[in-house]
Amino acid sequence: MKAIVLESAENPIVYKEVDKPTPGPGEVLVQVKAAALNRRDYWITVGKYAGIKYPTIFGADGAGIVTEAGEGAGDWLNKEVLINPSHNWGDHDDFQSKDFKILGLPDDGTLAEYVLVKAEYLYPKPAHLNWEQAAALPLAGLTAYRALFTKARLKKGDKVLIVGVGAGTGTFLLQWAVAAGAQVFVTSGTAEKIEQAKLLGAFAGVNYKEQDWAEQLTKLAGGFDIVVDSALGPDFNKIPDLCNPGGRIVFFGGTAGNIPELNGRPIFWKQLQILGTTMGTQAEFKAMLEFVATHQIVPVIDEVFPLAEAAKAFAKMENSKQFGKLIVKM
Template identity: 40%
Template sequence: MKGFVHEDEKLLIREMSVPVPKGTEVVVSLKTAGLNRRDLYIPNRRKGKKEPLILGSDGAGIVEQVGDEVDHFQPGDEVIINPALRWEANSDAPPQGFDILGMPDHGTFAEKIAIDAAQLEDKPQHLSWEEAGVLALSGLTGYRALVTKGQIKKGETIFITGAGSGVSTFIISFAKNMGAKVIVTSRSEKKLQQAKALGADITLSNDVNWTEALADETVDLVIDSVGRATFQRSLEVLRKGGRMVVFGATTEDMIHLNLREFFYGQYQLLGSTMGSREELRAMLNHIVQYNVHPIVDSTFSLSNIQKAFDHLEENKQFGKIAINLT
């Protein structure tokens, strides 16, 4: 079978062994996969590794074979893959042994994958294959940041930096469904218009003074994934005693924080990453209940996957990028 791998400092498509299910494993014939920013960073994290690793964390497809200890799934079932490995119940932080699919385990940028049946969920029937293939990682990350960590409530106001990311598009939809007011930012006027169409109540350019623009607003929750470039500006729009959730740092990791202002403001700062199987299932129930459709920016074939990587690295996308594997 064909797979997109990182091997000996190179990214390439190559023939890989067809997987065979063991015991509790299932072989899924993948229809689509989702590209995540994590996939851009893995080659740098694997410097010096010569053995091939299939990249990719998100995916959806059809069960092809099941191991002799599997009783919940059978050939023909349509499924999505949970990329959060070995994290079952909701907890304050991931348990020991937690990993994300796609490193060190083989991922989803291939025609087939063998994976433990515990990592599979039924594909929501209202989703296309492209939508199902990009759902799990970003949807789960956004749901945990917004609901589990952010504790969003009906009538509250949420401020989200980086309107065009896959996670942000999920958060906008989830928050609106839960009755929150949504404010988003971007340096792209086009992405702000797209966020408005998705349901954002207020859109702000990165070039304006956010504090002045929101002088008449009360922001209860900030969700930031940009890092140093926006952290302090985001904190300044948050009400005293408000909550700030950070799930990423696409700019520099290190920030400057005035501790005296922080503790006098009684702010709550929370870290978040991915989520448990319990939260994934809650997120899936939400998207079925509210008929949520993931925003798919574009779809690339496996043979053109490098163009998908380039598109994501240039930060041109609004929503998710899908990879067609059939």
């Protein structure tokens, strides 16, 4: 089968022929119809991710058809499925176990014509979505769902700020929050992405490259009940002042750097919470899919690439030019 392989530090994105795996007990072989890239995949290519292993097939997100099933794998043969990439979460809903891993490293992932997974991580493909749309959902959709609903306890009428809308997770955060009845504000580095966010239901947005972006948000919104950030970096210290009393600040990444020195006074006086999150549980993945079906949400896709041209998708992600998900179609 053909696959995109992390072959070495010098050759991180290689399109090549590899052996097709065979399912063992409890496992299935999925013929991948479409897969999606995540920022995680890019960080792996540049060596800035823990536990890098050569060779490995990229890809956490995928949708396809089960073509083979091992003993005890259940009634999945010939079914259209979506794969939950959050594996070995463990017994505690509040945090993942020490055995937790994400599909695509260390185990071979979805940027291939076939992928081997345990049957317990399969879910029926949402009926209203095509292959590309379904493949966009898993990692970013689950991360956004846990951040908003489990961690931030989003409710109808909340004012929500999404810091850095445009990438896959930021776009899902926007779609989830709008569908749940929140009033959503966004930041982005381009006016074009802010306008695209408004078309998806954002109330307003500001450019975080402008010196007074925080002041602009205060004038627009007054204050926020929930702030979700995936960048951190030096501007993170402005976020507590943007929050309403009882506000929740949730983050799941640090692409712009570490948390800077913070003034703790508004944090304790306004009784704010700063909450870290990563991926999610099986129950949250199921709830996310039910939420998508109930609201008939369609993921935003920026561009679709053939498997042989996956390197072009990585190049586009490197420059953060996308709005929505980058998809690889088999």
